[in-house]
Amino acid sequence: MSKFVFLIPLLPFVGFLINGLGRNFLSRMLVNIIGCGVLIASFVISILVFREVSAPGFTASAIDYFNFIKAGGLDIKASFLVDQLSALFLLVITGIGSLIHVYSTAYMKEETAPHYARYFAYLNLFVFSMLLLVLGSNFVVMFIGWEGVGLCSYLLIGYWFGNASYNNAAKKAFVMNRIGDLGFLLAIFWMLSQFGSIAYADVFTKASTAPVAVLTGITILLFVGAMGKSAQIPLYTWLPDAMAGPTPVSALIHAATMVTAGIYMIARSNVMFSLAPISQHLIAIIGISTALLAATIALKQNDIKKVLAYSTVSQLGLMFLALGVGAYTAGVFHVMTHAFFKALLFLGAGSVIHAMHHEQDIKKMGGLGKKLPITHITFLIGCLAIAGIPPFAGFFSKDEILIAALGKSPILYALGIMTSVMTAFYMFRLYFLTFSGTFRGSEEQAHHVHESPLAMTFPLMVLALLSVVGGWVGIPALFVKDAHLLAAYLSPVLTSQTAEGHHLSHSTEWTLMGILLAFILLAILFSKKLFGKQFKGENTTEGVPGFLANKWYVDEIYDAIIVRPINGLAAFFSKIIENKIIDGLVNGVGKGVQFSARQMRLLQSGQVGSYILIMMVSIILFFIFQLFWKL
Amino acid sequence: MQVMPINYYIFLSVALFTIGIVGVLTRRNAIIIFMCIELMLNAVNVLLVAFSKMHHVAAFALDSSTTAGTEAQLFVFFIMVVAAAEVTVGLAIIVMLYRNIHAVDINFLNRLKH
Amino acid sequence: MHINEILFWFLTALALFSAMMVVFSKNPVHSVLWLIMVFISITGHYIIMNAQFLAIVNMIVYAGAIMVLFLFVIMFMNLNAESEPQKSKWMKFAAVLSGGSLMLILIAALKDNVGFISSVHGEGSIGLIKNLGKVLFTEYVVPFEISSILFLSAMVGAVVLGKKEPSNTVS
Numbered sequence: 001m002s003k004f005v006f007l008i009p010l011l012p013f014v015g016f017l018i019n020g021l022g023r024n025f026l027s028r029m030l031v032n033i034i035g036c037g038v039l040i041a042s043f044v045i046s047i048l049v050f051r052e053v054s055a056p057g058f059t060a061s062a063i064d065y066f067n068f069i070k071a072g073g074l075d076i077k078a079s080f081l082v083d084q085l086s087a088l089f090l091l092v093i094t095g096i097g098s099l100i101h102v103y104s105t106a107y108m109k110e111e112t113a114p115h116y117a118r119y120f121a122y123l124n125l126f127v128f129s130m131l132l133l134v135l136g137s138n139f140v141v142m143f144i145g146w147e148g149v150g151l152c153s154y155l156l157i158g159y160w161f162g163n164a165s166y167n168n169a170a171k172k173a174f175v176m177n178r179i180g181d182l183g184f185l186l187a188i189f190w191m192l193s194q195f196g197s198i199a200y201a202d203v204f205t206k207a208s209t210a211p212v213a214v215l216t217g218i219t220i221l222l223f224v225g226a227m228g229k230s231a232q233i234p235l236y237t238w239l240p241d242a243m244a245g246p247t248p249v250s251a252l253i254h255a256a257t258m259v260t261a262g263i264y265m266i267a268r269s270n271v272m273f274s275l276a277p278i279s280q281h282l283i284a285i286i287g288i289s290t291a292l293l294a295a296t297i298a299l300k301q302n303d304i305k306k307v308l309a310y311s312t313v314s315q316l317g318l319m320f321l322a323l324g325v326g327a328y329t330a331g332v333f334h335v336m337t338h339a340f341f342k343a344l345l346f347l348g349a350g351s352v353i354h355a356m357h358h359e360q361d362i363k364k365m366g367g368l369g370k371k372l373p374i375t376h377i378t379f380l381i382g383c384l385a386i387a388g389i390p391p392f393a394g395f396f397s398k399d400e401i402l403i404a405a406l407g408k409s410p411i412l413y414a415l416g417i418m419t420s421v422m423t424a425f426y427m428f429r430l431y432f433l434t435f436s437g438t439f440r441g442s443e444e445q446a447h448h449v450h451e452s453p454l455a456m457t458f459p460l461m462v463l464a465l466l467s468v469v470g471g472w473v474g475i476p477a478l479f480v481k482d483a484h485l486l487a488a489y490l491s492p493v494l495t496s497q498t499a500e501g502h503h504l505s506h507s508t509e510w511t512l513m514g515i516l517l518a519f520i521l522l523a524i525l526f527s528k529k530l531f532g533k534q535f536k537g538e539n540t541t542e543g544v545p546g547f548l549a550n551k552w553y554v555d556e557i558y559d560a561i562i563v564r565p566i567n568g569l570a571a572f573f574s575k576i577i578e579n580k581i582i583d584g585l586v587n588g589v590g591k592g593v594q595f596s597a598r599q600m601r602l603l604q605s606g607q608v609g610s611y612i613l614i615m616m617v618s619i620i621l622f623f624i625f626q627l628f629w630k631l
Numbered sequence: 632m633q634v635m636p637i638n639y640y641i642f643l644s645v646a647l648f649t650i651g652i653v654g655v656l657t658r659r660n661a662i663i664i665f666m667c668i669e670l671m672l673n674a675v676n677v678l679l680v681a682f683s684k685m686h687h688v689a690a691f692a693l694d695s696s697t698t699a700g701t702e703a704q705l706f707v708f709f710i711m712v713v714a715a716a717e718v719t720v721g722l723a724i725i726v727m728l729y730r731n732i733h734a735v736d737i738n739f740l741n742r743l744k745h
Numbered sequence: 746m747h748i749n750e751i752l753f754w755f756l757t758a759l760a761l762f763s764a765m766m767v768v769f770s771k772n773p774v775h776s777v778l779w780l781i782m783v784f785i786s787i788t789g790h791y792i793i794m795n796a797q798f799l800a801i802v803n804m805i806v807y808a809g810a811i812m813v814l815f816l817f818v819i820m821f822m823n824l825n826a827e828s829e830p831q832k833s834k835w836m837k838f839a840a841v842l843s844g845g846s847l848m849l850i851l852i853a854a855l856k857d858n859v860g861f862i863s864s865v866h867g868e869g870s871i872g873l874i875k876n877l878g879k880v881l882f883t884e885y886v887v888p889f890e891i892s893s894i895l896f897l898s899a900m901v902g903a904v905v906l907g908k909k910e911p912s913n914t915v916s
Binding site: 677720 | 749768790794795796845871876898
Binding site: 606607608609612613616 | 652656659738740
């Protein structure tokens with residue numbers, strides 16, 4: 001099957017070309033068939049590849065296609081690596097991608113013809129880039145995909161380019177990603193100079209020979225790249241703004257796939273990270289801080305997509321915590337389950353927004369449960385999954401992360417529990433405000449609220465099913481011995497450092513799990529009490545709540561300490577350097593030429609005699625030079 | 632046969648040429664200037680013929696049937712041809728000039744600027 | 746002293762003196778006449794060097810045709826000594842200075858480089874009309890014909906320039 005691997009990214013690319021070039025004359029039906037068809041075909045091939053990879057006795061090997069860069073000793077090949085990790089990501093990307101494409105056909109119905117095709121072209125291009133990212137067998141191919149998804153993210157956030165603030169959001173996302181990408185790029189160069197190659201196989205086998213300081217430097221730079229792409233402190237502020245894009249885009253790019261690229265990258269280079277404990281500590285600290293910060297902000301947001309966005313940032317933080325404590329399997333596991341339930345929640349939110357005619361403020365919703373039954377049930381499943389209620393998917397992955405964190409440090413564990421409890425609270429706040437109580441919108445909206453078409457509800461149902469059963473591939477040893485299928489599956493790729501986590505006695509684990517569950521249930525009940533019946537408004541202006549509602553004023557701080565000084569500097573350059581010095585130089589040269597020309601013109605007296613005299617003198621001088629200086 | 636150093640002809644030629652230059656520089660009458668240019672041309676001609684002869688005599692000592700030096704004399708002939716043509720056009724221009732500004736003074740030529 | 750040597754010195758002195766007089770005589774007509782003297786003495790030099798063809802051409806074309814043309818133009822314009830304004834003293838001084846220094850430089854340059862004694866007067870018949878004519882009409886026939894075209898165009902040019910323009914006369 002591996003000889004067809006190249007088709008997996010190629011098909012979306014072909015779809016992008018057809019839809020992008022034919023956007024003016026392809027019919028809507030044709031765009032749907034091409035846009036969704038290529039992805040479903042990729043998905044089918046991915047399943048076949050996955051079957052092959054998961055068969056016993058499979059050994060991963062890079063498939064070379066052509067030389068990308070070959071100069072001297074440098075040899076970078078365009079080649080793909082299909083192993084357990086990339087096959088898993090292939091499934092997630094193409095699977096969820098297909099569902100979201102199908103969903104989009106209904107969600108984007110109101111768009112006019114060329115824009116509709118443009119949307120699908122971008123979406124296909126995104127999937128192509130993402131597949132390139134996970135399939136590459138060296139860091140350069142990964143970087144190409146990495147940049148590609150950044151570009152598509154920019155294009156799709158600014159999809160409605162008529163709106164200036166959306167464009168600003170797109171720019172913000174792009175610039176912040178760029179900062180991270182610089183780190184990634186530097187890491188690539190460093191690896192190149194240290195190991196002489198950037199193919200995974202070479203780098204990882206040589207990693208143990210490199211000094212720890214170098215490895216620490218490389219891994220921190222890689223992590224800077226991951227910070228940008230996966231929205232970690234301090235580069236996370238673009239993700240909430242990225243909600244300006246269409247909701248399916250938020251589901252696909254900014255929840256399920258692109259933002260997990262950083263986790264994929266670190267999991268992929270786990271060999272290096274395991275050798276650099278300082279980087280790991282940094283990752284764990286940044287991860288848990290991001291998780292906590294975003295969770296607190298999410299408590300007070302009123303935009304349905306903003307809540308989900310901060311929740312995504314928070315969950316990504318948890319994933320980085322897992323990577324930081326060495327539980328790579330748990331991190332990847334959470335990527336997978338999070339992809340399921342967060343895509344579900346975003347698509348559910350999209351369904352609500354669709355029904356409410358693009359109203360996103362949850363203060364104006366309420367009581368939608370009866371009118372949108374399918375959305376209601378699936379959204380509830382999503383909330384339960386993210387809150388970590390057994391037996392939903394989120395429970396297993398989150399529990400694994402927390403246990404691994406406990407293995408490293410009780411503080412990380414405690415903070416992780418705080419995050420989980422807050423997650424449960426704000427998700428159910430969102431759920432109750434949206435679906436229960438009474439409707440708070442206008443009469444007209446109430447009249448028009450309707451369940452979404454099948455093209456939208458079908459992906460919801462599939463994702464809801466996955467959110468229920470998705471976690472069962474990673475049942476901890478606590479329940480059933482040797483039932484952690486995912487860990488067994490990924491073991492050839494990911495080194496396991498979590499062995500010490502299992503030293504805890506089973507009774508301790510049971511206790512901890514029970515306490516955690518109790519806290520989460522309490523949080524849910526508390527939020528039901530607050531928001532379940534009647535919404536009385538919240539304090540969002542003063543004190544701690546106001547502080548949280550304003551997102552810790554991080555945007556304002558960035559504005560003050562980075563944006564303003566740079567603007568000031570730019571103004572200085574444009575006013576002083578540009579106007580005075582550079583223009584002065586240019587004008588000065590012009591003036592100098594004019595002035596000297598005015599002086600030189602005096603020589604052109606029109607007196608033939610003086611001309612001849614000058615000629616004579618010059619001839620004499622030439623002779624003198626020729627004779628006596630022997631030039 | 633008498634031996635005559637080539638230097639004498641060089642100095643004669645340089646002297647004539649310099650007198651021509653001094654004439655060009657000191658006089659304002661365009662016709663005189665023109666005549667001085669003719670003088671300089673002739674100085675060059677004399678030199679060319681002298682070198683031709685020198686060359687020929689040197690070659691003749693080795694081979695009595697040589698024609699070395701012929702080219703220089705023909706060159707002088709062509710210089711005279713061109714000079715004659717030049718004089719024709721030059722004088723026509725001077726006549727034209729005189730008709731326009733009623734003088735052959737080159738200091739008035741700066742009117743061409745305007 | 747050989748007769749050639751006597752002739753050389755005499756013709757040289759005549760040429761230089763006549764050239765001086767060309768430059769310094771006030772009357773343009775005198776200048777023309779002195780120039781004819783220069784040409785005659787140069788013709789004499791040609792004869793000493795046995796360049797008979799050039800001697801004849803120089804005499805006929807330069808001293809004859811060209812100088813007559815000059816004389817004709819000067820008389821046609823009715824120029825005399827008083828009509829020519831003099832240049833300033835400084836200009837004359839600068840001119841003589843630069844001319845003199847040019848001569849010095851040239852002599853300084855040539856004195857060392859061509860300091861050998863070489864026979865100029867002597868055997869040889871290349872300057873005879875017969876020999877030069879043979880070469881001219883065999884090897885150099887194309888340039889010769891081209892020079893006739895040059896003459897033709899010069900003639901046409903002179904006629905065009907000399908034609909009175911009906912409107913563009915500045916009074």
